[in-house]
Amino acid sequence: MSTPPFGPVSERDVEIVSAQLGRPARNVVGIAARCVCGAPTVVSTAPRLADGTPFPTFYYLTHPAATAAVSSLEATQVMNEYNELLAEDEAVRADYATAHTSYLADRTSIAEVAEIDGISAGGMPVRVKCLHALVGHALAAGPGVNPIGDLALDRASWSPEVCACADGQAGQG
Numbered sequence: 001m002s003t004p005p006f007g008p009v010s011e012r013d014v015e016i017v018s019a020q021l022g023r024p025a026r027n028v029v030g031i032a033a034r035c036v037c038g039a040p041t042v043v044s045t046a047p048r049l050a051d052g053t054p055f056p057t058f059y060y061l062t063h064p065a066a067t068a069a070v071s072s073l074e075a076t077q078v079m080n081e082y083n084e085l086l087a088e089d090e091a092v093r094a095d096y097a098t099a100h101t102s103y104l105a106d107r108t109s110i111a112e113v114a115e116i117d118g119i120s121a122g123g124m125p126v127r128v129k130c131l132h133a134l135v136g137h138a139l140a141a142g143p144g145v146n147p148i149g150d151l152a153l154d155r156a157s158w159s160p161e162v163c164a165c166a167d168g169q170a171g172q173g
Contacts, residue, residue: 036160047116056121096125
């Protein structure tokens, strides 16, 4: 297997993610994207949870401001627009399929889980189902990898370039 796309997770990272989620974080294998202040923004979760459950959502958006912004965006029914774009634009459709393959490769770098083989997240590779997963992947992979995640991130009222962390959640210290 290849090397994971992120460094080790600290106890502080897990504490921050747990505070962001409002529950204990489980099976965190990496912090795939961080706020400019250093706080976790996207967590990577083990493909098989400690209790044995297969878990296909490798990239999980945890940053409260980012999550709220993407939730607001989803409420505008933009996913219908993105599904139409996929249906009409061959280049976007091809790039989205490539994003799906990238997502699977990242997850497989941690573990192969037969029950979720070929299943990524967010509706990839054929539809848009969850912008949170797609934005999480876009933030983790960087611009140009997930076209729908990039579009959603561009349209969201939150930016990874501006810290919007609540007091006490900053990754520094």
